[in-house]
Amino acid sequence: METSTITSTISEFIEREFLFRDPDVELELDTNLIKTGIVDSVGILRLVSFLENEFDLTFAPTEVRPENLSSLNAMTRFIGARLDDRSSA
Amino acid sequence: MAYLLHQLLHESAARAPERVAVILEDRQLRYGELAGRANQLARLLRRCGVTRGDRVGVCMSKGPEALIALHAVMQAGGAYVPIDPLSPRQRAWTIVEDAGIRLMLTAREQAKRLGEPPIEGFTMIEVDDGEPPAATETTRWLGAEAIEAEPAAPFEAEPLTELDLAYILYTSGSTGRPKGVAISHRASLAFVEWSVRALDICADDRLANHAPLHFDLSILDLFASMAVGATVVMVTHALSVFPQRLAAYVEDQRITCWYSVPSALIQLSLRGGLEPGMLSALRIVAFAGEVFPVRHLRALMDALPHPRYVNLYGPTETNVCTYYEVPGRPEVDAPPLPIGRACEGTEVLVVDEALCPVADGEEGELIVRGPTLSAGYWPLDGDQRGFIERSTAPGLGPQRFYRTGDRVLRSPSGLLTFLGRSDHMVKSRGYRIELGAVEATLLRHPEVCEAVVVPVSHDVFGCTLQAFVVVEDEAQDVRGLIAFCSSDLPRYMLPEIELVAELPRTSSGKVDRRRLRDFAARPR
Numbered sequence: 001m002e003t004s005t006i007t008s009t010i011s012e013f014i015e016r017e018f019l020f021r022d023p024d025v026e027l028e029l030d031t032n033l034i035k036t037g038i039v040d041s042v043g044i045l046r047l048v049s050f051l052e053n054e055f056d057l058t059f060a061p062t063e064v065r066p067e068n069l070s071s072l073n074a075m076t077r078f079i080g081a082r083l084d085d086r087s088s089a
Numbered sequence: 090m091a092y093l094l095h096q097l098l099h100e101s102a103a104r105a106p107e108r109v110a111v112i113l114e115d116r117q118l119r120y121g122e123l124a125g126r127a128n129q130l131a132r133l134l135r136r137c138g139v140t141r142g143d144r145v146g147v148c149m150s151k152g153p154e155a156l157i158a159l160h161a162v163m164q165a166g167g168a169y170v171p172i173d174p175l176s177p178r179q180r181a182w183t184i185v186e187d188a189g190i191r192l193m194l195t196a197r198e199q200a201k202r203l204g205e206p207p208i209e210g211f212t213m214i215e216v217d218d219g220e221p222p223a224a225t226e227t228t229r230w231l232g233a234e235a236i237e238a239e240p241a242a243p244f245e246a247e248p249l250t251e252l253d254l255a256y257i258l259y260t261s262g263s264t265g266r267p268k269g270v271a272i273s274h275r276a277s278l279a280f281v282e283w284s285v286r287a288l289d290i291c292a293d294d295r296l297a298n299h300a301p302l303h304f305d306l307s308i309l310d311l312f313a314s315m316a317v318g319a320t321v322v323m324v325t326h327a328l329s330v331f332p333q334r335l336a337a338y339v340e341d342q343r344i345t346c347w348y349s350v351p352s353a354l355i356q357l358s359l360r361g362g363l364e365p366g367m368l369s370a371l372r373i374v375a376f377a378g379e380v381f382p383v384r385h386l387r388a389l390m391d392a393l394p395h396p397r398y399v400n401l402y403g404p405t406e407t408n409v410c411t412y413y414e415v416p417g418r419p420e421v422d423a424p425p426l427p428i429g430r431a432c433e434g435t436e437v438l439v440v441d442e443a444l445c446p447v448a449d450g451e452e453g454e455l456i457v458r459g460p461t462l463s464a465g466y467w468p469l470d471g472d473q474r475g476f477i478e479r480s481t482a483p484g485l486g487p488q489r490f491y492r493t494g495d496r497v498l499r500s501p502s503g504l505l506t507f508l509g510r511s512d513h514m515v516k517s518r519g520y521r522i523e524l525g526a527v528e529a530t531l532l533r534h535p536e537v538c539e540a541v542v543v544p545v546s547h548d549v550f551g552c553t554l555q556a557f558v559v560v561e562d563e564a565q566d567v568r569g570l571i572a573f574c575s576s577d578l579p580r581y582m583l584p585e586i587e588l589v590a591e592l593p594r595t596s597s598g599k600v601d602r603r604r605l606r607d608f609a610a611r612p613r
Contacts, residue, residue, distance in 0.1 A: 025202075034327045037175035040580065041356060041518075042550060044330050061362060065331050 007076045029072045057082050093274045094255045095163040097315040105318050111153045113323040118153040125241035130161035132239040135246050137212050141166035146193035148172040151323040154216050158194040166246050168254035171303040174199045179576045184259050251275035257467050261523045269467035270405045279460035280408040281312045283432050288373050294319040299349040305405045336361035343370040350519025351381035355549050358389040377401040378519030379551045383423050390418045402428035406463045406491045410435050427504040435459035439499050455497045456490045515544040516551045520581045534573050536565040543606045554584035555609040
């Protein structure tokens with residue numbers, strides 16, 4: 001899958017499920033979703049669930065961390081790497 | 090001896106200035122430095138015109154600067170009003186207006202989010218900004234340089250008494266408008282002193298501060314620490330989103346005392362990756378704000394068997410008024426934890442509708458009397474419903490009580506158990522939510538004819554909110570309604586919305602909330 005496709009899939013989900021709840025914040029590729037409060041402890045579970053279903057993969061508990069989830073860029077990197085692993089396996 | 094909340098810091102600083110007062114991740118301040126910085130900022134606040142009784146907004150994320158800000162406001166003679174840095178802009182300014190705030194302490198990031206103050210003659214102080222914005226017609230901006238220009242020597246602005254307000258905490262009001270609970274220095278200190286004794290807090294303790302600054306749980310973390318010269322280790326909300334990270338932080342920081350809502354502890358237990366031997370420094374786990382399901386408490390106590398576990402109960406209007414120390418891991422089929430007995434120095438009664446005490450074993454409303462009671466809702470000459478006067482003994486004049494609106498039962502042994510609310514208030518992740526406030530917001534939308542919000546039970550968070558809405562125009566969509574609510578309500582009060590053609594009613598014509606609750610709880 002193209003990186004840009006991964007990014008846009010995730011960004012659409014966030015716009016739809018999270019961002020329209022937050023009129024004051026702009027979503028950029030490197031916006032920290034957690035520090036800005038867009039995604040909180042309830043939201044992170046929904047986000048992980050969405051990513052698992054959408055990209056057909058499973059997050060190990062240790063993979064649920066800021067490096068992999070805090071921004072669109074972070075998620076794109078993480079998902080991209082997992083998809084690459086899968087296709088080369 | 091301290092009779093004002095901010096004196097705790099200065100007394101501890103005089104005794105042991107080199108002890109660490111506050112930590113946030115890799116930054117820390119010692120007591121001496123914290124005291125000096127509070128003196129500087131207090132002087133600047135006075136120079137800006139803050140006088141006794143003024144309310145000063147504090148909209149900052151967790152960190153040493155926030156702790157400096159709280160102390161500086163009190164030292165300048167004001168009451169601090171913490172404003173959630175994540176709250177929608179509109180709600181933040183509503184609170185500012187309600188409290189009559191004309192000066193806000195903030196940081197660059199939060200200032201950007203807040204935007205231009207919609208109030209004339211306003212002062213914004215960005216404590217971390219070397220280059221604050223230029224003044225506008227309505228707003229004066231100050232930054233870090235202005236603070237640093239002030240001397241750090243001890244500073245007392247003007248004499249205050251223990252009845253002066255220390256802070257005002259805004260909670261959800263029933264009409265949707267946030268309601269300010271005003272707490273005096275005396276009430277706050279009475280609580281802090283109780284908590285130090287009840288939990289044996291000492292200088293070697295390292296207390297986590299998980300709760301946001303606008304939550305009264307933070308009072309224990311911050312000021313019990315200051316009282317004994319202990320260290321408060323602040324926890325950002327961002328860290329709480331990742332329980333494994335949080336567990337590692339609690340471990341690395343050797344936290345000895347943790348106080349939070351149950352849902353944070355449940356997340357830690359379910360997803361924190363806790364292993365035997367971890368968090369060995371933890372000796373107190375205290376929780377408040379919502380019911381801690383026995384199933385989850387057992388799991389947590391299995392993972393962390395060594396600390397004391399204490400259930401603290403009390404609305405913002407009284408801070409903690411009863412407590413219960415868990416004697417041992419509860420059985421699988423154990424009933425919900427009791428809320429225990431009145432805190433030393435506090436009196437609680439279980440009363441009927443006539444406000445007369447009921448017999449043990451009979452259900453009634455919990456009312457509270459004692460030194461930790463709030464001075465009332467802001468403004469203090471406004472509606473004070475919930476605060477009543479009644480005589481407690483023949484010959485004694487009327488005493489001031491607070492009606493909690495909670496239904497409880499006292500057992501023959503004297504232990505109180507919580508049965509439920511009398512009204513439409515629910516707890517979600519420890520946040521107090523008036524269902525009526527969410528409904529009122531929805532009803533303000535031009536297309537909404539009817540709106541009812543019901544709680545849906547949630548295993549970890551207590552509950553989530555489900556709204557059933559009847560609209561005029563079929564074309565009106567849910568997203569539009571949520572966007573409308575978002576500018577008014579904090580995130581934790583945003584409901585799931587289902588559009589319906591009509592609402593079910595009881596035989597008396599009232600909306601059948603029970604049916605809606607059952608419907609909302611159905612598996613999807």
